[in-house]
Amino acid sequence: MGMRNLFYPPFGEWLHGDLSQIEMRGGGAETGDPVLIKEFRDGVDRHENTRLLVDQLVGWSKIGLINPALKNVVAQRTTSKVVNFNVLFTDDPHTIEHSLNKAGIFGVGKAILDPLYMEIHRTYNNVSFFKFLYVPYVILKNKYIINYVRRRRRFNDLTFLTDTRALEGAAFLKELIPDYLTSNLLLHPARPIAPPADLVLPQFDKDYTLKDISKRFSKDARKSFMEAWNFLIQGPYSGDIPKLAVSCVARKWAKEGIVAVPLFTLYDSVECACEPAHRERAVREATPYFLAPPVHLLTDEEPPWHRVPFNIEWSVGPNWGEQTKLNGWNATDDDLDAAEPELDEFDMSEALEEG
DSSP states (O other), X not given: OGGGGGXXXXXXXXXXXXXXXXXXXXXXXXXXXXHHHHHHHTTOOHHHHHHHHHHHHTOHHHHHHHOGGGGSHHHHHHHHHHHHHHHHHOSSHHHHHHHHHHTTOOSOOHHHHHHHHHHHHHHSHHHHHXXXXXXXXXXXHTTEEEEEETTTTEEEEEEEOOOHHHHHHHHHHHHHSOHHHHTTOOSSXXXXXXOOTTOOOOOBTTTBOHHHHHTTSOHHHXXXXXXHHHHHHHIIIIIIHHHHHHHHHHHHHHHHTOOEEEEEEETTEEEEEEOGXXXXXXXXXXXHXXXXXXXXXXXXXXXXXXXXXXXXXXXXXXXGGGOEESTTSSOOHHHHHHHOGGGGGOOHHHHHHTO
C-alpha cells in the first residue's frame, strides 16, 4: 500500500472509505454463525477481541521481549487484523506466520498461533464447518476441483477432479455433513446454504480436527478448497459491494451538486477526490449505499446486510500517508448538518464555471 503515497488527488483531497472488517462480516452472513453475527450486531470490534485473546493466551508483554515493536497497541491491532484475515482464509497456522512475516511482523510464531487458531475456530463453529467441511464437500460432490499449479503459483479455473486423495476423503466428509445440507447442495461452491439455528453441526476440534482433514486430502486439494472459500467471501463482499455502491454514489453526488468524484475501488475500499468544503455532505450521501447496496443490483433473496450489519469508515487527507479520521469515524447526521449548513443551496453550475 506504500505505492499509494505517490499519488495525489486531481483536485481537493482524498476521501477514503473502507468497509470495516468486511471479510469477517461476510463470513458471518454466509455461514449463519450465531456468535459472529451477534458480535457484529452488538458492535463488537473483532480485531480488538483477537488482540485481547492473544494477551490472554500468551501475553503481549512476552511477545514484546521477542519483538519490542509489538509492545505498541497499534502494532498489536495490526497483527490481530492479519491473524483474523488469515484464520478466515487459510487452513493452517504456519500460513498465518508466513503472512505476518511478509507484513514485517515477527515474533508471533507457532507456539502463539496454534492455540489462537484453534480457539477462534472453536468459537465460530459455523464458519469452521463451512470452511473445512461444507465447501470441500460441494466441490467433491460435483466432481470439480480448482487445480493448483505450483510452478506458476496460481489457480486455474475449475477443472475435472483428478485428485485421488481428495476422492478418498469424500466419504469422510459425507459422514459429517447433515442430511439437511447434502439435500440442498448447490451446483458449485458459490453460496453455501446457511443451516437453521437448531441444526447441530459437527464441532470443530471435537468431532474432527485439522489433522483429520490434512491426512485425507493432498496439499493441492486443500489449497483448492481454501481458494473456493476465499472466492465465496471476498467476491460478493470486498469486491462487489464497493463497485455497486460507487456506481450509484457518483450519480448521487452529481445530482446533489457535491464536488466529489469516485476514482477507483481497491479491495474493500473506495478512493475519491473531494473538495474539503463538501466532504461532510459527500460522506452523508454516500454512506447508505455502502451499508445497504441497492437490492435490484443483487441476486440475493435475503441481502447479507439483513443478517450482519455493515460499517464503512471514512478518512481524508492530501495523500494516503497523511490521512486523518473524519469526525471520529462515521459522523452522525446532526454532526454533518452542524458542520455544513450553508451547502444546502450549493449550485453545481457555478462550481463548473469557476473551473
